[in-house]
Amino acid sequence: MDFGPHLFLACLEGAITAAVISLTAVGLSLVFGIMRVVNVAHGEFFMLGAIVAWWTATSLAGHPAFGFSAALVTAPLVVGLIAIIINRLILVRLNYDPERTIVATIGLLYVIQQTALMTFGPDARPVEPPFNTRIAIPWIGFGDSGFELIWPWGLATTTYKLAVIAAAILIVATVWLVISRTRFGLIMRATQQDGEMATSFGIPVRRVYAIVFAFGAALAALGAVLIVPVQQAHYLMGGDPLLLSFIVVIIGGLGSLPGTIIAAVIIGMSDGIISVFFSPTLAKILATLLVALVLVFRPQGLLGRRRA
Amino acid sequence: MRRQDSSANPVTRRRLLKTLGAGTGAIVAGSTIPGLFRYAQAQSSEPIKIGFQVHRTGIGAAYGRWYDRTTQAAVKRINDAGGINGRPVEIIAEDDGTDPKRGAEVVEKFATQSNCDVAFGTLFSHVVIGSAPRAGELKIPYFVVSEGHHVASGMLNRYTLQPGITDVKSQVEAMGPFVAANLGKKVAMIFPDFAFGHDHRDYFTAAFEKSGGQVNAHIAIPPTETSFTKYFPKIPQDTEVLYHVMVGPAVLTFVKELGEFFGSSRPELFGFIDSLEAVDISSPGLEFLEGTYFWEGNPRYAQDNQTSHDMNYRQAVGVDANGASVSDAKDVSTYAHMFGCWETLNIIKAGMEAAGYQGPQDRAKLIEAVEAMTELPLSDDHPQGAKIFNGKTHQVFGHQYITRVTEGKLVLAHTTSIEDTFYPDEADYTSQPF
Numbered sequence: 001m002d003f004g005p006h007l008f009l010a011c012l013e014g015a016i017t018a019a020v021i022s023l024t025a026v027g028l029s030l031v032f033g034i035m036r037v038v039n040v041a042h043g044e045f046f047m048l049g050a051i052v053a054w055w056t057a058t059s060l061a062g063h064p065a066f067g068f069s070a071a072l073v074t075a076p077l078v079v080g081l082i083a084i085i086i087n088r089l090i091l092v093r094l095n096y097d098p099e100r101t102i103v104a105t106i107g108l109l110y111v112i113q114q115t116a117l118m119t120f121g122p123d124a125r126p127v128e129p130p131f132n133t134r135i136a137i138p139w140i141g142f143g144d145s146g147f148e149l150i151w152p153w154g155l156a157t158t159t160y161k162l163a164v165i166a167a168a169i170l171i172v173a174t175v176w177l178v179i180s181r182t183r184f185g186l187i188m189r190a191t192q193q194d195g196e197m198a199t200s201f202g203i204p205v206r207r208v209y210a211i212v213f214a215f216g217a218a219l220a221a222l223g224a225v226l227i228v229p230v231q232q233a234h235y236l237m238g239g240d241p242l243l244l245s246f247i248v249v250i251i252g253g254l255g256s257l258p259g260t261i262i263a264a265v266i267i268g269m270s271d272g273i274i275s276v277f278f279s280p281t282l283a284k285i286l287a288t289l290l291v292a293l294v295l296v297f298r299p300q301g302l303l304g305r306r307r308a
Numbered sequence: 309m310r311r312q313d314s315s316a317n318p319v320t321r322r323r324l325l326k327t328l329g330a331g332t333g334a335i336v337a338g339s340t341i342p343g344l345f346r347y348a349q350a351q352s353s354e355p356i357k358i359g360f361q362v363h364r365t366g367i368g369a370a371y372g373r374w375y376d377r378t379t380q381a382a383v384k385r386i387n388d389a390g391g392i393n394g395r396p397v398e399i400i401a402e403d404d405g406t407d408p409k410r411g412a413e414v415v416e417k418f419a420t421q422s423n424c425d426v427a428f429g430t431l432f433s434h435v436v437i438g439s440a441p442r443a444g445e446l447k448i449p450y451f452v453v454s455e456g457h458h459v460a461s462g463m464l465n466r467y468t469l470q471p472g473i474t475d476v477k478s479q480v481e482a483m484g485p486f487v488a489a490n491l492g493k494k495v496a497m498i499f500p501d502f503a504f505g506h507d508h509r510d511y512f513t514a515a516f517e518k519s520g521g522q523v524n525a526h527i528a529i530p531p532t533e534t535s536f537t538k539y540f541p542k543i544p545q546d547t548e549v550l551y552h553v554m555v556g557p558a559v560l561t562f563v564k565e566l567g568e569f570f571g572s573s574r575p576e577l578f579g580f581i582d583s584l585e586a587v588d589i590s591s592p593g594l595e596f597l598e599g600t601y602f603w604e605g606n607p608r609y610a611q612d613n614q615t616s617h618d619m620n621y622r623q624a625v626g627v628d629a630n631g632a633s634v635s636d637a638k639d640v641s642t643y644a645h646m647f648g649c650w651e652t653l654n655i656i657k658a659g660m661e662a663a664g665y666q667g668p669q670d671r672a673k674l675i676e677a678v679e680a681m682t683e684l685p686l687s688d689d690h691p692q693g694a695k696i697f698n699g700k701t702h703q704v705f706g707h708q709y710i711t712r713v714t715e716g717k718l719v720l721a722h723t724t725s726i727e728d729t730f731y732p733d734e735a736d737y738t739s740q741p742f
Contacts, residue, residue, distance in 0.1 A: 122366075122373070123586070131595070231534050232560060273540045280538075
């Protein structure tokens with residue numbers, strides 16, 4: 001394949017990674033920013049979202065779009081509910097202590113993963129996309145008669161993959177609007193800035209925590225619902241999104257929404273492009289190296305604010 | 309504690325042997341277990357324990373599930389026919405997590421904790437390569453059902469044998485001429501980036517170039533990868549045949565994205581069925597496979613020339629004519645590979661009977677008995693087809709099947725002879741001491 005179309009295809013693949021990672025990373029970043037909880041089990045919420053999506057889609061008959069739309073509702077709801085229960089049973093009892101919650105969520109990671117293995121089983125299960133048409137992409141090439149439109153071999157994507165990118169942009173924009181424009185967003189920001197002060201102003205901080213934790217989990221679940229028609233639900237699928245989300249959140253600045261999104265785009269795109277032109281392992285190596293460099297030279301992340 | 313347990317057990321067995329040796333036990337057991345008197349020297353009715361190393365979890369889980377079902381069915385058949393040397397067979401199954409390190413631990417557990425007579429099972433080549441040295445150290449026969457060329461290459465040891473399934477090198481040796489003669493001369497290869505895939509890369513390339521073809525690209529993909537489109541642009545545009553073999557939980561995504569990449573202008577496709585094991589060939593998005601060819605170790609769909617042996621085997625394992633579970637048509641089997649478990653267990657039985665196997669002290673005799681095997685005719689014991697075992701390289705050779713997707717089913721297009729799969733010996737394990 002020529003360089004141009006090849007690069008374009010790499011960008012397209014990178015954009016899909018970026019779309020999904022931005023959703024999971026925003027969830028992780030919100031939970032950390034507001035609750036100061038490093039949720040190591042975040043990737044498992046992603047996996048649970050995919051499994052609930054599979055379960056919803058297969059238990060509903062009819063057109064695949066019907067099952068998929070239902071999954072878009074049930075997966076975030078169910079996973080959010082599970083997160084609320086986890087918050088009540090574990091995080092509240094640990095008093096949101098940053099160190100102990102890390103250990104607790106590591107334990108949760110295994111509990112959720114093994115529960116999925118015991119119930120859902122070890123297989124990868126597909127969810128049918130609501131629509132999926134191949135689109136061949138034209139390219140401008142230089143032929144005998146000057147510039148002309150050509151259709152390079154293999155330069156194609158599907159309507160569904162484009163829809164994933166669009167949906168992710170839409171969801172992230174909504175999240176940003178909620179945080180910056182609504183009353184609940186104001187409460188969240190107040191809690192983030194100073195929990196004690198927020199309490200004294202009558203904000204039910206514990207309830208805000210519960211909602212934020214559920215919200216973060218629901219975002220991960222939503223990301224999984226979007227990707228599951230492309231990738232299939234599998235009990236080990238939470239590992240990669242967790243790693244990439246952490247990379248993104250650290251580079252972007254823990255708790256900074258715009259930073260997270262910029263980092264998601266950088267990491268997603270570079271993962272796509274480096275994987276295509278070099279090797280996927282090199283992409284992971286470079287991303288992890290970037291984390292190390294950010295931690296050394298700019299520990300607060302690209303857009304994070306240094307804490308006093 | 310653990311050490312005490314393992315040393316306590318042999319004492320019990322010896323005591324039991326003595327009691328039975330008095331004769332009464334043998335007579336009582338003899339009246340209930342047919343065939344015991346033929347092996348009058350078999351004085352124990354303790355079960356023969358076969359440690360079954362199985363991919364219950366990890367990327368090999370779909371194979372593990374069907375390896376397990378096949379194994380259970382084969383053991384039930386052996387026990388219904390009187391067991392081995394009059395003793396029932398007991399399977400001690402242990403999950404290896406499709407992980408080499410865990411695999412070695414599992415083999416160790418079989419040898420030292422559960423006192424298994426032999427170890428058996430497992431498919432993924434990295435697990436076999438990780439486990440075999442431990443089996444050699446512990447001197448426990450290790451019968452693998454893995455396809456990898458690592459057994460016949462001489463890389464492993466005298467305790468590791470592969471008598472129930474052919475190896476990749478022999479498979480691709482037989483595929484090379486077919487691809488060159490029927491599909492095209494310029495091949496791009498896509499394979500998983502670990503030992504099994506490297507066998508494909510090295511041996512198919514050699515076999516294909518010998519047949520006058522040319523491999524113009526090698527594209528390695530990590531077996532844990534979940535998204536594949538980014539690899540496909542590396543397929544050169546003048547490719548006539550795309551050779552694909554993929555494993556892991558994402559195989560369906562792999563094939564689907566392959567279809568999306570090519571659209572209507574695909575090259576010829578020749579795949580190893582591994583790319584679609586445990587996947588329904590009529591899944592949405594796979595329509596483009598119509599007319600493409602697959603290697604199958606054993607044809608998934610019951611063919612027109614189906615033998616009674618395949619019919620009996622299918623029925624025993626619980627697989628329907630489409631290669632899916634009789635209880636769930638969506639639960640597609642790993643039919644091209646799992647026969648290896650059935651046949652290996654029958655080899656273990658035949659080997660133990662030929663060696664007059666009594667207990668772990670006879671392990672070397674068992675290996676010698678299997679090494680002495682040569683022709684294994686098509687039968688209910690070997691439903692995939694006749695085979696020839698090479699005792700020196702510890703590797704079996706057999707027919708290979710090429711099927712073509714026709715109206716959504718895999719229909720047999722070509723069967724290779726056993727001779728097509730031969731290559732010169734690369735090792736002689738019989739020269740190694742026990």
